[in-house]
Amino acid sequence: QVQLVESGGGSVQYGGSLRLSCVASGHTYNIYNIYCMAWFRQAPGKERERVAAIYTGGGSTDYADSVKGRFTISQDNAKNTLYLQMNSLKPDDTAMYYCAAARYGGACNIPNYWGQGTQVTVSS
Numbered sequence: 001q002v003q004l005v006e007s008g009g010g011s012v013q014y015g016g017s018l019r020l021s022c023v024a025s026g027h028t029y030n031i032y033n034i035y036c037m038a039w040f041r042q043a044p045g046k047e048r049e050r051v052a053a054i055y056t057g058g059g060s061t062d063y064a065d066s067v068k069g070r071f072t073i074s075q076d077n078a079k080n081t082l083y084l085q086m087n088s089l090k091p092d093d094t095a096m097y098y099c100a101a102a103r104y105g106g107a108c109n110i111p112n113y114w115g116q117g118t119q120v121t122v123s124s
Contacts, residue, residue: 002026002034002113004099009118016089016122022082022099022115031080034101036108039073039084041095041120048098052084053108066092089122096120 008020020039024031038053052073053062061073072085082099097118100111 002030002101004101004113004115006097006099006115006118009097009120011121011123012089014090014122014124017085017087018089018120020084020086020097020099020118020120022084024080024082024101030103033103034113035104035106036102036111037075037082038100038102038108038111039082040098040100041093042098043095046095050109051097054082055108086120089120091122091124094120094122 003025004022006020006022008018010018012018034056036053036055038050040048040050042048049064051064051067052071054073054075063071070088074083097120099115101113102108102111106112
């Protein structure tokens with residue numbers, strides 16, 4: 001099992017920035033068996049959306065169109081930590097943000113592990 005714990009959410013005004021963090025813990029074998037980590041978000045009444053993903057092997061990234069150019073996903077392997085830098089925030093970015101991870105053999109869109117979520121609220 002892998003445990004994921006997010007932090008860094010909060011309330012900001014339009015145009016502001018936040019950085020989310022997600023610390024992964026668990027058996028070393030399970031940590032090294034992760035091939036993709038991602039940030040998802042879900043707003044009330046809306047479907048869950050994957051906003052950014054990073055592939056742990058080569059470090060390639062992928063973003064939803066709605067956040068391209070504003071959000072940056074990164075990882076610090078030494079700290080087993082995933083980040084999401086969010087700039088130029090808009091009210092539409094308001095949601096619960098979840099950290100997630102997928103094992104090799106799985107799919108990044110269907111993660112095996114989830115964090116508990118951290119709330120991001122952007123006011124106009």
